[in-house]
Amino acid sequence: MLPDIRSQTRDALAEQFKAWSEPAYRLDQVLGWIYAKRASGWDEMSNLPRGLREKLAAAFTLTLPSLVTVQGARDTTRKFLWRLGDGSLIESVLIPANPALYGERSDRHTLCISTQVGCAYGCRFCASGLDGWKRNLEPHEIAGQILAVERWNTGLPADQRVEADRVVNNIVVMGMGEPMANYENLTAALRSLNAPWGAGIGARKITISTSGVVPRIRNLADEPEQFRLAISLHGATDDVRVQIMPINRKYPLRELTAACEYYVEKKGKMITLEYILIAGVNAGREQVIPLASLARRLHAKVNLIPYNTVEGLAWKRPEEDACRAFAAAVEAQGVTTTLRLEKGHDIDAACGQLRLKTERALAETGGSPAAGGQ
Numbered sequence: 297m298l299p300d301i302r303s304q305t306r307d308a309l310a311e312q313f314k315a316w317s318e319p320a321y322r323l324d325q326v327l328g329w330i331y332a333k334r335a336s337g338w339d340e341m342s343n344l345p346r347g348l349r350e351k352l353a354a355a356f357t358l359t360l361p362s363l364v365t366v367q368g369a370r371d372t373t374r375k376f377l378w379r380l381g382d383g384s385l386i387e388s389v390l391i392p393a394n395p396a397l398y399g400e401r402s403d404r405h406t407l408c409i410s411t412q413v414g415c416a417y418g419c420r421f422c423a424s425g426l427d428g429w430k431r432n433l434e435p436h437e438i439a440g441q442i443l444a445v446e447r448w449n450t451g452l453p454a455d456q457r458v459e460a461d462r463v464v465n466n467i468v469v470m471g472m473g474e475p476m477a478n479y480e481n482l483t484a485a486l487r488s489l490n491a492p493w494g495a496g497i498g499a500r501k502i503t504i505s506t507s508g509v510v511p512r513i514r515n516l517a518d519e520p521e522q523f524r525l526a527i528s529l530h531g532a533t534d535d536v537r538v539q540i541m542p543i544n545r546k547y548p549l550r551e552l553t554a555a556c557e558y559y560v561e562k563k564g565k566m567i568t569l570e571y572i573l574i575a576g577v578n579a580g581r582e583q584v585i586p587l588a589s590l591a592r593r594l595h596a597k598v599n600l601i602p603y604n605t606v607e608g609l610a611w612k613r614p615e616e617d618a619c620r621a622f623a624a625a626v627e628a629q630g631v632t633t634t635l636r637l638e639k640g641h642d643i644d645a646a647c648g649q650l651r652l653k654t655e656r657a658l659a660e661t662g663g664s665p666a667a668g669g670q
């Protein structure tokens with residue numbers, strides 16, 4: 297099988313073009329077609345000589361995930377189910393900015409993307425790992441989710457389309473899978489989405505969420521790009537965290553905290569601590585002080601998300617009042633805290649964790665100066 301052109305680095309492609317005796321500007325044209333114009337076939341690249349298109353077609357594929365279904369309506373969250381080349385299914389979620397909440401233009405959207413098929417980390421509350429891990433996504437399958445959503449938008453009837461060049465202004469890597477366990481492919485994809493020769497999405501508008509893969513947090517801190525980091529904390533003490541997140545055995549809070557400190561110090565960027573509220577597990581008052589001290593120590597903000605019930609799992613979200621009280625108690629400790637309580641979460645219930653991403657991404661865009669910018 298041929299490799300996909302979007303899984304090649306720019307340097308590797310430059311080498312290839314040299315070997316073909318093609319001038320460098322031709323590569324820029326090709327990349328422009330792929331990332332700026334979201335092309336999905338060589339024949340669309342009308343300003344390239346036919347000979348080059350043939351060489352490209354013989355060396356690389358240029359495929360986008362194919363759309364299986366899209367749920368949701370205009371101006372609301374839309375869920376995309378994609379089929380990949382090998383038949384695997386993944387999801388992405390498109391979340392419109394809420395102009396009422398954040399005063400943004402209505403063409404601002406966040407896309408929550410997946411990085412693996414399944415997940416090997418086995419957090420006890422999570423739907424993604426229920427069927428185990430199948431495989432890592434390739435860079436073109438990660439970046440392809442953004443490009444495919446934008447192509448899908450262009451194909452809509454005019455009255456349903458988002459009238460903007462770029463539909464996706466923010467990316468949250470909070471879909472299926474542990475992004476840091478697919479680090480090389482993830483960073484390759486994000487680099488081409490971020491680069492000026494690629495999709496040109498600002499690094500500050502890209503947030504990676506991890507369950508706490510400590511060495512990779514340090515690697516990310518050492519990267520030149522200023523990608524944002526969110527930590528799935530879900531427990532502020534080891535004894536609570538270890539009950540629901542097996543990764544805490546390998547990387548306990550002390551090590552996770554040290555890696556986060558390293559990240560914050562290197563990047564000068566605020567991180568987010570994600571904290572799902574699960575009744576009877578981590579939503580008791582005794583977690584408030586450890587959570588607040590951790591957040592203060594890391595200069596982090598805290599996103600509280602009432603647990604979204606997953607079919608087949610017994611965990612439950614606390615009552616609304618209990619969620620509010622927990623949030624207020626953390627806030628009272630001097631920590632910036634967000635709590636997203638939404639009514640009518642029934643339409644999202646089926647997809648388990650995808651809903652959570654909606655909440656989270658909204659909290660992210662609300663909290664980041666990037667959201668309103670540009």
Ligand code: SAH
Nearest residue numbers: 422470473474505506507528603604649652
């Ligand atoms: N593997 C990464 C990113 C994907 S999961 C991580 O764990 O951070 C994205 C977020 O969804 C994580 O914070 C995860 O803990 C959370 N999550 C998973 N299942 C959930 C559920 N049923 N309700 C609320 N949040 C959930």
Ligand code: SF4
Nearest residue numbers: 415417419422425507
């Ligand atoms: Fe994997 Fe993240 Fe789900 Fe844990 S919460 S099982 S790391 S996707």
